[in-house]
Amino acid sequence: MCMVIFAPIFAICAFATCGGYYGHLQVKVDCADRRQSNLSINIDFGYPFRLQQVHFKAPMCEAKREETLFLDGDFSSAAQCFVTVGVFAFLYSLLATVVYVFYQNKYLKNNRGPLVDFVVTVIFSFMWLISSCCWAKTLSDIKSATNPTQVLLLISACRAQENKCTATQEPLWSRLNTSAVFGFVNVVLWAGNIWFVFKETGWYKTGQRYPTRSASGKRSSEMRQRLYSESSFDQPDDNFGPQPTRQDSFNQSKGVHGQTSFNQLQVNSSLPQTYLGKPVIYNGENTVASQGPMIFVNEM
Template identity: 40%
Template sequence: AEFLQTLIWGKIMMTGFRLNLSPLKEPLGFVKLVEWLTAIFAFGSCGGFSGRNIVSLVCGDGKNETLNATFHYPFRLSQVRLVDGNTTLCNHSVTTTHLMGDSSSSAEFFVGVAVICFLYSMVALLVYLGYMHVYKDSDFGPMFVSICLTAALAILWLVCSSAWAKGLQNVKDATDTDGIGATLALCKGSNVTCEVTEFASMRTLNISVLFGYLNMFVWAGNAWFVYKETRWHSQKYSSQPGCFGHCGSSSRL
C-alpha cells in the first residue's frame, strides 16, 4: 500500500512538471522567496528563545542572596519557579513562588502564523517553478484563491505581530526589577532590597517583532503582484484607449 501511494504521488508530481526558474526573476516568484526566508527568521527568532535574569537580594544585615529567573518560549511565566520549595532567604521563610503572567497565546499565535506562511510559501514556490504554465492557463479559480489567501495572511501578520509585541512587553515587565519585586513577597514592606542585576538579552525577540511587521508589508505587496496576474487587472488595462494587450503583462525585476 505504501509503495502504491508513493507511485501515485510520484505520478501526480511529475505530471506536467516543468522546472523553470524564470519566475524567480519576476516579482511574483521573487517575493514568494522573500516570504519564505522572512517566515524562517520570524519563528526562529521567537520559538528558539531561552533567557535568564539574575535577581540580587540585599538583606538588612548586609547579606546578599541570588535568585535565577529562567524563562523561554512559549513564555508561560506563571509556570516558571522563581523560588523552588520552602527556602530561607534573608532569614525569612519563602514558599514556592512563580513569576507572574502568561504570554504563551500571543507567542504561539505568532509562531503558528509564521510556520503556516513558511509551508505555504514552499508550496507556492513549487507551483511557480514547476507548474506556472498550468497556473496561468487554468481558470480564474487558482488565482482567486491565491489572492484571497495572500491578503488573509497579510492581515494575520498584522494581528499576530501586534499581539506578540504586547506579549513581549508583558514578558519584559514581569521579569524586570519592578515585576520581580511585585512577585516576591519578601521584597514588599521589609528591609530586603530586590533588584535584577543581570538581564537576559531579548534582542532576538525584538527582532522577531520587526520581522512580523516586515512580513505584513511583504505579504501585502505580494497580494498586489498576485492581483496583477488576474483577469480583473488585465481587463482593466486592456479596456483603456491605446492599450493593445501588452499593458497587463507581468513586470519583471
C-alpha cells in the same frame, strides 16, 4: 520572484526568533542575617511565555526557610499565534515556489491558480498584520512582567528595609525585538505582493481589454474632432454633393468643349471679318499705282 525569494526567509526569521527565545533573570537577596542570604536566584523563562508557571525560591529572612514564588501573566496566545502564522506562511511560500517553477501551465489554467493565490495572499497579509500587532503589545507586557523591579516586589524579604535586594542579570530582549520587526516586514512583503498577484487574475486582464481613456486623451480627441469639423466647414458646398463619375466627367468635358466651339463660331459669324493684305490701288488706266496694307470689312 521577490515573493518567492524573500517570503520564506523572513517567515523563518520571524517564527524562529520568537519560538526559540530563552530568557534568564538573576536576582540576589542580602538579608540582615547573613546566614539566610541568597545571592544567586535564577529565574528562567521562554516560549510560549506562560509566566504563571515559572517559579523560583527566595529566602525568608525572618525565618529559616524559603518560599516558592511564581511570575505573573500568561502570554502564550499571542506568541503562539505569531509563530503559527509564520510557520504556515513559510509552508505556503515553499508550495507557491514549487508551483511557480514546475507547474506554471497548470497554475494559469482556467484562472483558478491566480484567484486562489490572490485570496490566500490577502488572508496572510491580514493575519500577519493582526499577529504582529498583538505580538508587539504582548512583548511589551512580557518585559513589564519580567522587570527586575517587579520581580523583587514579589519577594517578601525585599519588602523589609533592612534587607537588600538587587538584580545581578537582566534578560536580553534583542531577539524578541527582532522577531517583532520581522513580523512587520512580513506585513509589508505580503501586502505589497497583493498587487502583483492581482495582475495575474482574470479580473485585471478583463479590465485591460476595455481601457478607459485618460483626461488628456479625451482632450486631444476632442481637439482633433474640432479641427476636423472646422476644416470640413471651410470647404465649398460642392464637395458635399455627389461626386461625378468618370463617364459623367467625360461627357461634361465634351459638352463644354462643344459649347465653346459653337460659341466661337457664333462670335466669328457675328463679328465683321477683316483681311490684312497688300492693298492694290488702280489709277485711271487700271494699273497698279501703289501697294500698301488693305483691309476688307464685311458688314452684316
